[in-house]
Amino acid sequence: MVLDVWKSIKKGQFAPVYLLYGTEAYLINETKQLLIENVLHEDEMDFNFSQFDLEETPVETALEDVETLPFIGERRLVFMQNPFFLTAEKTKSRVEHNVKRLEAYLADPVPYSIVVLTAPYEKLDERKKITKELKRKAVLVEAKKLGDHELKGWVRERVGSGRIDDQATELLLELAGTNLMMLTNELDKLALYVEEDQPITAEIVEKLVAKSLEQNIFTLVDHVLQRKMESAMTILHDLLRQNEEPIKILSVMAGQVRLMYQVKELSRQGYSQQKIAGQLKVHPFRVKLALEKTGKFQERELLGIMNDLAEADYKMKTGQADKAITLELLLLKIR
Incomplete structure (x- = not known):
């Protein structure tokens, strides 16, 4: 778990090799920053810190730097970014990598360097030997959405x-x-x-804390479904005064109601919150909120609202009516 890795880094407990992989850029960047702050003193950065883009530099060149003794300080910190050879994806890079050289290093890393491979990819190719070796030998940080x-x-x-x-x-x-x-x-x-x-x-x-657009619209939809029309209209008018586009508001509303319907259906089929989140590729917290809101609604009611949203979307995009008025009429119709 990423939080456990962070705690170890803050305590000065470093691994010789880290593999940061996944698409949650914040977690990758936070881990890298923690390593920089805890491994090296500021006056060592020029001498003992380096980074390589493996789409431009062979991994064996980066490893030569890794195996160079640190100057002044105790450790070297080396970032290797975009190790595309860990995936099955095709790349435009023409760089040839001696992957066996990296495999040999993993078997016997030097004690004075910390290597950080950053793989910002959705999936790694688990069939490749180098991927298996890294997952076995490195400390892993899976940069995915937190549960x-x-x-x-x-x-x-x-x-x-x-x-x-x-x-x-x-x-x-x-x-x-x-x-x-x-x-x-x-x-x-x-x-x-x-x-x-x-x-x-x-x-x-x-x-x-300011509400996000999504949260404002989530509250708007919730108030409409609870027949709290005065507060729903107030939220809508506030959003319009903030120059939010009616079509964008409608689109987010449709996404919220669609999520509620999908969550209700999957829950009925026996899926857990975590499995629903994985199936729909949304954050588990959003699933939890949606489940709390859908309990008292039948699926046919949610389907009816989705049809009303689609009809309003068509009217807006074909210019059949004023967009703001269409939204107001939609809320009254859903009620």
Whole structure:
């Protein structure tokens, strides 16, 4: 788990080789930054830090640098990016890699260097010997979307132990969403607002954290389904005043209702929250919220709303009616 790897790095417990793979760029960048901060002193960076793009440089050239003794400090830190030879994908790169040289290094790494391979790919080719060797010998950081439990753990880790309670964490995720970069910005803002030893409460989160467009529309849809038309119209008019495009609002609404329908159907088939998230390729926290909202609705009701959304989309795109008025009429019709 990525949080465990981060804890080890902060304690100065380093592995000779790391493999960071996956498409969650924030987790990859955060891991690399932690290694830089904890492995090297600032005055060592010019001498003992290097990085290579393996789409431009052969891996054996990078390994020559790895095997060079550090200057002044105790360790060298070497980043190797884009090791496309770990995938089955075709690449435009004409660089030939001596992969056996890397296999030999993994069998006997030097004690004074830390190698970090960064593979920002959806999948690695598990059939390849080098992939198997790396997964066996390296410390792995799978940069994928964090699950509900991991995400809450990440929030607690980010702000410091005991500074944010479960209620505040839950509200933060509801308001800001699950994008790690957005959450980092919001957490930094919260940390600046409160005193160093002051806890971050749900009240403070409510006061400071701006709702994402998706969260505003999620609340809008929720209020419509609960027949709270006055508050639903208020949210809609606020979004329009913020110059949000009606077609974009409608598109996000359709995505929310479609997710609710899909989650309800898969739940009925016996899928767990985690399996639903994997099947639909959405964050488990979004699945959890959708399940909470769909309990009292029949599938036919959600299908009817999806048809109303599709009809409104057609009217907007064919210019049959004013877009803002179409949205207002849609909310009244769904009610």
